Amino acid sequence: MADPRRAAILGGNRIPFARANGPYARASNQDMLTAALDGLVARFGLQGTRLGEVAAGAVLKHSRDFNLTREVVLGSRLSPSTPAYDVQQACGTGLETTIHVANKIALGQIENGIAGGVDTASDAPIAVNEDLRRVLLQVNRAKGVPQRLALLRKLRPTQVIPETPRNAEPRTGMSMGEHAAITARQWGITREEQDQLAVLSHRNLAAAWSRGFFDDLATPYLGLQKDQNMRPDATTESLARLKPVFGKDGTATMTAGNSTPLSDGAATVLLSTDAWAREHHLPVLAHVIDAETAAVDYVHGGEGLLMAPAYAVPRLLERNRLSLQDFDFYEMHEAFASTVLATLKAWEDPAFSRDRLGLLKPLGSIDRSRLNVTGSSLAAGHPFAATGGRVVATLAKLLAEKGSGRGLISICAAGGQGVVAILEAA
């Protein structure tokens, strides 16, 4: 096997993220991912090109979309001989696909590839009621008409009620927000801190849009030109007026303003070897240096559902002999403002570092002016599987603008997982 190479990030394309049941209400995952992919093809002149692979996925997926990404490739301007596959790791999907493609490039298995993800909360799959499904399957297996008729007599009106997907953990029955509220309370995250982080996210994102930062990262779709959820004029005062929605007692701090909304959107990232980029006169923005995925036992282990990145990052840092302060940019996915704040607090906390991470001293604090400098999910919205692609392309461009340095990505995901990665300027 050849020596591992570093995968280069050449750029990305996403469609502006929309709020659920907004401008993309009638768009399917396939529609949105195709739009994002075709925008990438147009940006990089990839029409008819056979790429190494396209890896993408969606969290909320119809059963008919079993081969979603391959179908998207077939409907795109890429060569139909470009292979594709789906990945699903909840909100970590977009970053996980980037890691897959980058690793294959590093191993010399492919020269180039596209990673990405898409999600729609508007066009969500609605499943047949479980009782009804069971009866229908029995009918399907039954031999002869009398047996079938007997089974059909089992049908009850209540079985017409469909099952809609819920943003809840199957093992706890609690929503992600309820889980996050527990963590927020444990770490003593205040309402004010959360609202401040949210305001900053909106301001940073708005400033990035207005300085043209997204000119080569996003392509409008269905008339939406910027992220719909963005509120450039959000203030801590305006956010303070919102009522808490997660958490049960009077200490509840999490509101619609400091939690991500249900969103629709898609994002893609183009990766390749340095040689392929050079050959095609495509400037390299950044390299994928390393990545780590952690999972925590939020069911019995007493850890917060969204705290896995707090574990993944120290492992990644140790392997790369880096400290938490060795980064110019921190891209921490804002599932909830409290998630980011709890993770930062955990890294500063001696007891957590000692007892949970097994570290002699805490990772310490970060320079907050380097955190999510062009906004994050609180402002942009969070179409689950699309977030990773947004973050990777954004950080790669930030590093290219700076011309040097290193960035850390941290994305928490359902199921108690967390995907983190390091990028370095080219």
Added chain:
Amino acid sequence: MKLRVPGLPAATPLRRYSPDQPLVDRPVLTGSAPGARIDLRWIPLAVTSHSPLAGEGLAGSGPWSAIIFDATGIRDVAGLSELHAFTAPAFRNLRPSGRLIVLGTPPEDCTDPPAAAAQRALDGFIRSAGKEARSGSTANLIYVGAGAESGLESTLRFFLSGRSAYVSGQVVRVRPAKTPPTADWTQPLKDRVAVVTGAARGIGAAIAQTLARDGAQVVGVDVPAAGSALAEVANTIGGTAFQVDITAADAPERLADYLEQRHGGADVFVHNAGITRDRSLVNLTAENWSSVLAVNLEAQLRINETLLERNVLHPNARIICISSTSGIAGNRGQTNYAASKAGIIGMVQAMAPAMARRDMTINAVAPGFIETAMTRAMPFATREIGRRINSLNQGGLPVDVAETVAWLGQLGTAGVNGQVIRVCGQSILGA
């Protein structure tokens, strides 16, 4: 496009270009006055006449694809009768969408007053012939400077072919210039990197498509808000999409960076992006004024400056700026727009000498009434008048503007510089 309106004469559908059609499909009648300088023997199906036609039995012949008369040798008024004797009997036998092309010597190059007068006379002749031409035929005059005789082929091909369908009554000057050879006339822009601003829709999209058809590698540029349509255009033609607001302070630098990194520079730059904010002068706000001037004129000036300063343009580069007949003749409600479009002509003329020194050219194309979403939105009467007040009795298509741009972008068009080519069907508006 609806060509038929009750009570109004129907317009002839114009012959338009496609790469698989021959340059001409019927004989071309060529003739010349004594002292002619141009070799026309390469033209396919050429029939050479020695006037008077009647003596040769050609008067009733035809129909001709084109009539070409080389008047470059005419030195006095008497010599002009050759022009009359040759063209008068043949003109009626032009096929539909036929061509009358007269070649002359630039009057400003004639030191002798009678010669200058005779050559300038060609101008009035061709403009009137254009107005008399029927069935989609056109009449155009090419002034050929001494020493430019061999650099004429791309221009003659343009005027002979369907590429010039909506160009009539125009006077073009071809000057001596280093003219690289064209290997394949069906791919005259092969391997050239062409940038088109405002490429997402309308005339810009047609320009991008036409340049790509002629072999160019096209970079489509448009504002981020038009990115969706821009990506579609780029994907259709195998080009690339570059989203930028050309009025942004850093837009020229970003464009230059992009072109250097991705293509090592550019060969053809088409300034097509433009906006209208129509209001009568008394109702025109400062914002309406400055936004139109910023997009239509200032951005072009700034981009050109950066492209030249940073040597982004390759040798034999071509800059083509889309002006408008409004910028020549003026238009009610368009003081801002007409100012910007006239300003483009000033810029083109001022830059031309410096461009020539670099073996580059800069020209303006001024469309008249072109059938676009913008003109479709006009009130019926205004639209219909706009369509009809030209010699071809119809509106042009975006592709007509695009073909003219593509011709000016060719390597072979090195001798055309600092000029304004109208694509207006010889509109009665403006000179």
